[in-house]
Amino acid sequence: MKKLTNKQPIFQISINIILSILALASILPFLLLVISSFTEETTLTLNGYSFFPEKFSLNAYEYLFQQSNMLVRAYGITLLVTAVGTSLGLLLTSLLAYPLSRRDFSKRNMFSFIVFFTMLFNGGLVPSYLMWTGFFHIKNSIFALILPNLLMNAFYVLLMKNYFSNNIPPELIEAAEIDGAGEYKVFFQLILPLSLPILATVGLMVGINYWNDWTNGLYYLTDQNLFSLQNVLNRILSNIQFLSSSNVGQKVTTELPSTSIRMAIAVVGILPILVLYPFFQRYFVKGITIGAVKG
Numbered sequence: 001m002k003k004l005t006n007k008q009p010i011f012q013i014s015i016n017i018i019l020s021i022l023a024l025a026s027i028l029p030f031l032l033l034v035i036s037s038f039t040e041e042t043t044l045t046l047n048g049y050s051f052f053p054e055k056f057s058l059n060a061y062e063y064l065f066q067q068s069n070m071l072v073r074a075y076g077i078t079l080l081v082t083a084v085g086t087s088l089g090l091l092l093t094s095l096l097a098y099p100l101s102r103r104d105f106s107k108r109n110m111f112s113f114i115v116f117f118t119m120l121f122n123g124g125l126v127p128s129y130l131m132w133t134g135f136f137h138i139k140n141s142i143f144a145l146i147l148p149n150l151l152m153n154a155f156y157v158l159l160m161k162n163y164f165s166n167n168i169p170p171e172l173i174e175a176a177e178i179d180g181a182g183e184y185k186v187f188f189q190l191i192l193p194l195s196l197p198i199l200a201t202v203g204l205m206v207g208i209n210y211w212n213d214w215t216n217g218l219y220y221l222t223d224q225n226l227f228s229l230q231n232v233l234n235r236i237l238s239n240i241q242f243l244s245s246s247n248v249g250q251k252v253t254t255e256l257p258s259t260s261i262r263m264a265i266a267v268v269g270i271l272p273i274l275v276l277y278p279f280f281q282r283y284f285v286k287g288i289t290i291g292a293v294k295g
Contacts (some may be wrong), residue, residue, distance in 0.1 A: 031051070
């Protein structure tokens with residue numbers, strides 16, 4: 001027992017070193033991304049990417065600032081879509097996961113299989129496009145950024161179901177029902193307040209999916225006024241690449257920061273998530289750990 005105690009500091013130091021290396025492996029690429037976005041274009045072309053570039057420049061961000069009207073509108077649309085989509089996604093996911101977690105629900109196995117089945121198979125892109133545009137008529141509407149693909153995810157349903165099963169005692173629900181609480185009162189006033197870790201975890205993942213999504217805009221939108229931030233940034237990058245490859249735009253693109261602007265676009269796109277993530281981190285770790293336990 002004494003020998004084990006003596007080895008504990010060495011083990012702890014080794015773990016700290018390994019975790020520090022992993023942390024640096026995660027932080028350094030992002031740091032290089034930020035530095036490269038402030039590096040002069042000619043320096044990137046001649047010397048490549050470096051943590052200590054010879055010349056710094058704000059040309060990439062100045063070019064993005066010239067597109068400020070379009071970017072501000074895209075930011076607003078993305079914030080709206082992320083907020084509405086995340087709220088609806090959490091509500092629908094929890095409403096489906098809760099009855100699946102109740103052992104007294106006779107159809108729980110059948111519906112659980114249906115949810116799990118959607119993780120393995122789907123109809124494909126073409127049938128989905130025909131359904132959303134032909135039946136739901138969401139093309140060129142704000143709903144095109146909210147409804148398809150992101151609103152409901154089978155993995156999140158099962159994750160939340162396991163959390164409810166493992167962390168909400170059935171006796172607590174029975175006591176509430178004896179006191180006269182109905183199903184909706186039990187769900188909204190008892191279950192959800194006790195499920196903040198898994199709600200924050202799923203909400204963060206759903207929110208990130210909405211924030212980073214550009215495929216819905218690509219498939220279902222042609223009206224540029226409805227483009228999200230990712231679609232606008234992708235359009236800016238595509239325009240620069242087109243000018244770079246065309247003979248007409250060669251003289252123009254010599255003045256454009258075509259390489260550094262890619263880094264600046266990535267920084268602009270990821271910055272809000274980095275600001276919000278620390279507020280959800282403590283719930284995220286607890287929720288993803290407990291919710292992943294098989295129930």
